[in-house]
Amino acid sequence: MADHIGQRVAARRQSRRMTQLDLARAAHVSLGMVRSIEQGTRQPSPSTLEALAAALTVDAARLDPAYVGTSHRVHAALPGVSAAIAGYDVPLDPPARPLARLRQEVDTAVSWRLAAQYGLIAASAPQLLGEALTHLHHAAGAARSDAARLVVAAARCADAVAYKYGAHDLSARLIDVMRWAAGQADDPNVDVVVSYVRAETFLAARAYRAGQAALETALGAAPAPETDSAAAARGALHMRTAVVAARAGAGAEAREHLRHAAGFAAQLEERVYAGTAFGPSSVRIHEVAVGVSLGKDHIGAALDVARDWKPGAEIPAERRSGFYVELGRAQLWSGRPDDAFESLRVARRLAPQHVREHPWAREDIETIRRLKRADAESLTAFAEWIGAV
Numbered sequence: 001m002a003d004h005i006g007q008r009v010a011a012r013r014q015s016r017r018m019t020q021l022d023l024a025r026a027a028h029v030s031l032g033m034v035r036s037i038e039q040g041t042r043q044p045s046p047s048t049l050e051a052l053a054a055a056l057t058v059d060a061a062r063l064d065p066a067y068v069g070t071s072h073r074v075h076a077a078l079p080g081v082s083a084a085i086a087g088y089d090v091p092l093d094p095p096a097r098p099l100a101r102l103r104q105e106v107d108t109a110v111s112w113r114l115a116a117q118y119g120l121i122a123a124s125a126p127q128l129l130g131e132a133l134t135h136l137h138h139a140a141g142a143a144r145s146d147a148a149r150l151v152v153a154a155a156r157c158a159d160a161v162a163y164k165y166g167a168h169d170l171s172a173r174l175i176d177v178m179r180w181a182a183g184q185a186d187d188p189n190v191d192v193v194v195s196y197v198r199a200e201t202f203l204a205a206r207a208y209r210a211g212q213a214a215l216e217t218a219l220g221a222a223p224a225p226e227t228d229s230a231a232a233a234r235g236a237l238h239m240r241t242a243v244v245a246a247r248a249g250a251g252a253e254a255r256e257h258l259r260h261a262a263g264f265a266a267q268l269e270e271r272v273y274a275g276t277a278f279g280p281s282s283v284r285i286h287e288v289a290v291g292v293s294l295g296k297d298h299i300g301a302a303l304d305v306a307r308d309w310k311p312g313a314e315i316p317a318e319r320r321s322g323f324y325v326e327l328g329r330a331q332l333w334s335g336r337p338d339d340a341f342e343s344l345r346v347a348r349r350l351a352p353q354h355v356r357e358h359p360w361a362r363e364d365i366e367t368i369r370r371l372k373r374a375d376a377e378s379l380t381a382f383a384e385w386i387g388a389v
Contacts, residue, residue: 005049006038008063012056013038026055028108046073050119050353054317057349061385070119070353074165080126081158082170084133088177091137099139099146102131106150109157110275114316116351118161125158129177136181144184151181152190153275156197164357168204175201188223192233193274199240208248215241225264232273235264239278239286246293254290258283270314277316285311285323292326299330306330321351325361337368341379348382355386362388 013023020038024031029048036042037052044052050070053060060067095102106128112120132154135147159174175198182190195218202211218237225231242257262283270279284305291302306327311320328343344365348355355361366388369379
């Protein structure tokens with residue numbers, strides 16, 4: 001039996017047939033750090049524990065039963081994010097580090113966002129935002145455009161945390177910063193990306209009709225899809241607009257936006273473009289999302305998509321996890337609580353932090369427990385983990 005954190009890390013790593021070097025690379029930590037932790041000569045910090053847990057696709061609490069969770073650290077970090085953008089339009093001291101070095105760290109934060117490692121983002125976001133804003137204020141020419149893109153990317157990472165953890169006012173402020181910076185990027189595709197993220201404001205407020213109108217206006221202003229990046233940006237915005245339209249009950253418009261998204265996806269390989277995953281697999285995931293968003297009369301379409309297809313490793317963990325959360329809701333509504341629970345378990349394995357903060361996951365596990373009161377201990381354990389009991 002594993003007695004300390006390092007032994008649990010080693011046992012989980014070996015069960016996944018990973019080397020220590022594989023784990024170090026996947027968790028973005030040094031090989032020496034992994035060795036020291038496994039030998040029990042070093043205790044991981046909370047952020048390192050979360051990084052190892054995410055790389056091993058296991059909850060941090062499985063590696064350290066005393067771990068209190070990511071939520072406390074995230075909420076403690078949010079005031080720092082708020083302070084970093086309080087004077088976003090006020091120039092202060094000149095940058096202390098080269099733009100290239102900052103770009104590397106922002107790129108790492110983007111990879112964390114796509115992998116739903118919100119604790120890591122929360123710890124680094126205030127500094128990244130502050131430095132990116134400083135560069136923007138003091139840059140000129142092409143460097144100013146690069147700095148503006150970095151501000152957008154850093155703010156988007158911070159927004160992912162704020163939005164997922166229910167700080168919707170802070171999320172809206174971060175999106176305002178993104179819109180301000182996008183205007184200085186000299187790249188209309190950045191405006192399209194920001195419009196994609198802005199959809200969160202409307203989803204959080206349940207202002208679906210206004211959101212649909214705003215996103216369709218952004219589509220009308222988007223540049224011609226003359227490059228892969230431009231086509232991916234438009235296609236992703238059509239995907240997002242389809243979901244918002246479905247929430248507004250506009251089924252015909254939602255399906256039309258999906259049709260446009262599929263047309264763009266057919267020309268592209270599935271990958272991450274400017275921080276957003278797009279391609280044929282992403283469109284199929286959004287077909288499920290639209291079916292669920294339209295309501296119980298449309299879940300058959302969502303289940304049809306998932307019957308013979310599941311997203312693979314070409315899709316970032318956060319989006320794959322979201323697919324299984326939405327599939328679980330469709331299965332629950334169709335009277336298949338066992339399948340729904342299994343989908344939630346898969347979602348949790350892929351991106352535990354994402355699932356734990358997902359309101360649908362919490363609602364649905366509560367419903368499954370009511371339907372199956374005398375069932376497996378694993379169901380109760382999941383409900384306790386997600387905060388449903």
